[in-house]
Amino acid sequence: MDIKPYMHTLGQQARAASRVIAAASSEAKNSALLAIADALNNNREHVLSANTTDVENGRSNGLDAALIDRLELNDARIDAMIEGLHQVATLPDPIGEITDLTKRPSGIELGKMRVPLGVVGIIYESRPNVTIDAASLCLKSGNATILRGGSEAILSNQAIADCIKQGLTATGLPEAIVQVIETTDREAVGELITMSEFVDVIVPRGGKSLIERISREARVPVIKHLDGICHVYIDDKADLEMAFNIAFNAKTHRYGVCNAMETLLVAEGIATDILPRLAKAYDAEGVELRGCEKTRQLIPSDIECIAATEDDWNTEYLAPILSIKVVADIDEAIAHIARYSSQHTEAIVTNDEARGRRFMTEVDSSSVMVNASTRFADGFEYGLGAEIGISTDKIHARGPVGLEGLTSQKWIVFGHGEIRQ
Amino acid sequence: MDIKPYMHTLGQQARAASRVIAAASSEAKNSALLAIADALNNNREHVLSANTTDVENGRSNGLDAALIDRLELNDARIDAMIEGLHQVATLPDPIGEITDLTKRPSGIELGKMRVPLGVVGIIYESRPNVTIDAASLCLKSGNATILRGGSEAILSNQAIADCIKQGLTATGLPEAIVQVIETTDREAVGELITMSEFVDVIVPRGGKSLIERISREARVPVIKHLDGICHVYIDDKADLEMAFNIAFNAKTHRYGVCNAMETLLVAEGIATDILPRLAKAYDAEGVELRGCEKTRQLIPSDIECIAATEDDWNTEYLAPILSIKVVADIDEAIAHIARYSSQHTEAIVTNDEARGRRFMTEVDSSSVMVNASTRFADGFEYGLGAEIGISTDKIHARGPVGLEGLTSQKWIVFGHGEIRQ
Numbered sequence: 001m002d003i004k005p006y007m008h009t010l011g012q013q014a015r016a017a018s019r020v021i022a023a024a025s026s027e028a029k030n031s032a033l034l035a036i037a038d039a040l041n042n043n044r045e046h047v048l049s050a051n052t053t054d055v056e057n058g059r060s061n062g063l064d065a066a067l068i069d070r071l072e073l074n075d076a077r078i079d080a081m082i083e084g085l086h087q088v089a090t091l092p093d094p095i096g097e098i099t100d101l102t103k104r105p106s107g108i109e110l111g112k113m114r115v116p117l118g119v120v121g122i123i124y125e126s127r128p129n130v131t132i133d134a135a136s137l138c139l140k141s142g143n144a145t146i147l148r149g150g151s152e153a154i155l156s157n158q159a160i161a162d163c164i165k166q167g168l169t170a171t172g173l174p175e176a177i178v179q180v181i182e183t184t185d186r187e188a189v190g191e192l193i194t195m196s197e198f199v200d201v202i203v204p205r206g207g208k209s210l211i212e213r214i215s216r217e218a219r220v221p222v223i224k225h226l227d228g229i230c231h232v233y234i235d236d237k238a239d240l241e242m243a244f245n246i247a248f249n250a251k252t253h254r255y256g257v258c259n260a261m262e263t264l265l266v267a268e269g270i271a272t273d274i275l276p277r278l279a280k281a282y283d284a285e286g287v288e289l290r291g292c293e294k295t296r297q298l299i300p301s302d303i304e305c306i307a308a309t310e311d312d313w314n315t316e317y318l319a320p321i322l323s324i325k326v327v328a329d330i331d332e333a334i335a336h337i338a339r340y341s342s343q344h345t346e347a348i349v350t351n352d353e354a355r356g357r358r359f360m361t362e363v364d365s366s367s368v369m370v371n372a373s374t375r376f377a378d379g380f381e382y383g384l385g386a387e388i389g390i391s392t393d394k395i396h397a398r399g400p401v402g403l404e405g406l407t408s409q410k411w412i413v414f415g416h417g418e419i420r421q
Numbered sequence: 422m423d424i425k426p427y428m429h430t431l432g433q434q435a436r437a438a439s440r441v442i443a444a445a446s447s448e449a450k451n452s453a454l455l456a457i458a459d460a461l462n463n464n465r466e467h468v469l470s471a472n473t474t475d476v477e478n479g480r481s482n483g484l485d486a487a488l489i490d491r492l493e494l495n496d497a498r499i500d501a502m503i504e505g506l507h508q509v510a511t512l513p514d515p516i517g518e519i520t521d522l523t524k525r526p527s528g529i530e531l532g533k534m535r536v537p538l539g540v541v542g543i544i545y546e547s548r549p550n551v552t553i554d555a556a557s558l559c560l561k562s563g564n565a566t567i568l569r570g571g572s573e574a575i576l577s578n579q580a581i582a583d584c585i586k587q588g589l590t591a592t593g594l595p596e597a598i599v600q601v602i603e604t605t606d607r608e609a610v611g612e613l614i615t616m617s618e619f620v621d622v623i624v625p626r627g628g629k630s631l632i633e634r635i636s637r638e639a640r641v642p643v644i645k646h647l648d649g650i651c652h653v654y655i656d657d658k659a660d661l662e663m664a665f666n667i668a669f670n671a672k673t674h675r676y677g678v679c680n681a682m683e684t685l686l687v688a689e690g691i692a693t694d695i696l697p698r699l700a701k702a703y704d705a706e707g708v709e710l711r712g713c714e715k716t717r718q719l720i721p722s723d724i725e726c727i728a729a730t731e732d733d734w735n736t737e738y739l740a741p742i743l744s745i746k747v748v749a750d751i752d753e754a755i756a757h758i759a760r761y762s763s764q765h766t767e768a769i770v771t772n773d774e775a776r777g778r779r780f781m782t783e784v785d786s787s788s789v790m791v792n793a794s795t796r797f798a799d800g801f802e803y804g805l806g807a808e809i810g811i812s813t814d815k816i817h818a819r820g821p822v823g824l825e826g827l828t829s830q831k832w833i834v835f836g837h838g839e840i841r842q
Contacts, residue, residue, distance in 0.1 A: 370834065376529055411803065415793025417662075
């Protein structure tokens, strides 16, 4: 296959289809989502059999168990995709909303109208359910989309794409609103992220190395989520019980998630009171501790705590490992965060309102919390209804990205014949 | 000079200074703006003498008269810069504003706080007043900035930079909040637009070729304004008088501006009634006409109208030239705009409300107008108070970009000890 003309054809088709879906009514978009859900339900065997082949190929290519688990579909996972489609159909439609209407001295009435971005390219790894997830959010927000899943899921993704096409056709919408790239050639990704005449934004979903490569090579804007090196700072004016609960929850509720705490900062004045108790609780959960010198002196000698290195402050463990640093005060905490945080989510525990406000103002992360667990930084917890990702950028969308992050606003002017004087 | 370490030093200093200005009060920022205005007033001779040398060098290097005019400063232009600083000081401060506060089922209170982007890099051409303009908008929006003006204005910009430093120092703020690059080496631009660890966004101000080059090579997000190929569509249900006034104003009010009309689309059903009269008016103003076949048949034979080519529909003239096309109806008008517009500003003239709404919904431009001149697409006319540029992108900022376009929002969470269940 000749990749460049193939991708340009996809791009042209997406651009044309984007105009149709941008102007589609909420009813048409919701009908399409439900029709896709029906098609998925009626074609379970087709999807599962394609997936079985993917899994078999993956096994013979030596994919590890975790990857096979992410790749594998079953009836429950298809049910979850169908349920997801129904949920997206019930979300409010952001498109067409008019806000900020004002009358200007010239007489014109000015406002803003929410509009789709146009064509969204999504690049992801082995989980085939992302195909439905991403397609449904883009469709609801009035965008056309070009999807590129992991090569090991190619047959599953094509089978799911067939269901999406059926659903779109049944609703009278063009198939090209959702297109799945049909080649596993890596050159296709290179084209997708550079054909800025056809693609308005790229959303990569996957590991840090994938996202770094895409950011480096893209000529199209990227909404990206790099890493989550999240901090909790326990101030010396914290409530001890609250501090214990938040610091314990932020680390141990789930380990492999981007909003889990990776570094705990503790004010010197409260460290003796809270660190030994926390260390015991972490140790009982099997969390490995890595601490600064003061931390290691305060932690009971029967609990292992190795010396933290510069690397530790810079690492997103995504694992039951925690680095701990005792700091003099909120100044040192904010300075440490400014230096090492990935600007995802940070929390302070304090009963001092002024310090809470200062932390909230001065810490430059996509979510900043006072007296709550970092684990709340999540599209569902924030009430977005769905999440295409969490952005660690400051441009366009910051933090959890829902339907609104897939839209823009244009200026609209209602005149009565006004001309510039 | 070794460019790479020099630029990295500027970047590091800007990053550190950005934390100070991000946390500065409105009063401190406004005092700094007024102190810079005072320094400029007190150092007129220093600035004017540096500018004289720039102008002399420019003349001996053969700069054309238009460029010399843009480069040259005088007391009136310095007064205008001082007045601009006072105006920016009176604008409302966007930073710290908290919106969208809601209580979530978990108990946390969620909101959004407006924050600066961090470090803004601005690349511009020969006009030295942009140095003050850009610096003041970035300062007011809590950003540090690194400025790179045209090489022909290097001494003027350094003299202005001295005034800015004086003003910052007098207010007790770090000098590095505003830094002017002190070398004319082009490699410095290459560093500025790729050092994403120190720079959060690039705003290029200048001609299309400058902006295209920067967009192509940047590794930092760019808020860019490419071109303004703006259309007015006169519907067959338009008021004739209103249509005449808007089409005349949109073309002839000013020629060299991005929101001037470059192509006029006229519905077939009204073309006989309006085109001859409009053609006469344009001709009397010295506007050169280039039309489709039907246009040329309708225009009185004593007025020259050459045949428009494909190139004409794709050209931003920025000059007294207009291309005209007779279209069957609103469908053909929207299709022409989708194909040729630069997505800057388009207007429809119609008394049919449904067609007005359809045009507004389906035309994908940063400003879409019903019954008003495209010339209104402007930060001051829109009430932004100031304008750093007009964005033809859809990501982050679209259309006229004021202070808000130099900011982002972070999520803030007020908790009471909540943890994830």
